Amino acid sequence: MRVFADIDEVVAAQGEHLGRTDWLTIDQTRIDRFADATEDHQWIHLDAERAAEGPFGATIAHGFLSLSLLPYFARNLFTLVEKPAMSINYGLNRVRFLRPVTVGSRVRDSVDLREVTRTDKGYLVTTGHTVEIEGSDRPALVAESLALWVRRPSAEREGSSS
Structure with missing residues (x-):
């Protein structure tokens, strides 16, 4: 886990590789729950018997399930000691x-x-x-993610005069 003391350390680390997370197994229960949450019940995700005869030989995770794991992975890879007031998902540039x-x-x-x-x-x-699949030479996905780290109100007042 990479630990940054404050935002200045994060700014100084621009351009760096932050590392790789631990492996996470994608099981059918996770896929089923994602299908229920998103109302995407396509057979390739849920019907193991039919999917076994399909193009991938088994059910597959939704692409958006894999994408939705990015915040989880990030939380497990780096942290700030001096945390912002909040971190907001600001979107994606490319997926x-x-x-x-x-x-x-x-x-x-x-x-x-x-x-x-x-x-x-x-x-x-x-x-x-880059979300890697164990044993595969090709990743599941590549994405550029944006987060807005909102400053604490006290940090905004420090530079103002009363």
Whole structure:
């Protein structure tokens, strides 16, 4: 786990590879729950018998399930000692689903800290993600994710005069 004391250390680390997370197994229960949460009940995700005869030989995780794991992976890879008031998912610049994740596969995230930009609300943090599949030479997905780290109110007042 990479630990940053404060935002200045994060800014100084721009362009660095932050590391890889531990492996996470994608089981059918996780896939089923994601299907229920998103109302995406396509057979390739849920019908093991039919999927066994399909193009991947087993059920596969939803691409958006794999994408939704990015915040989980990030929390397990780096942290700030001096935390912002909150971190808001600010969106994605680019996402490509490159290989399906079959049930029972193990995935992990490899993360690069691309850019940290100061804004009037805090800091816009851009990270690059490559979600790897154990034993595969091709990743499940690549994405560039944005998070807005909102400054604490006291930090905003420090620079103002009363």
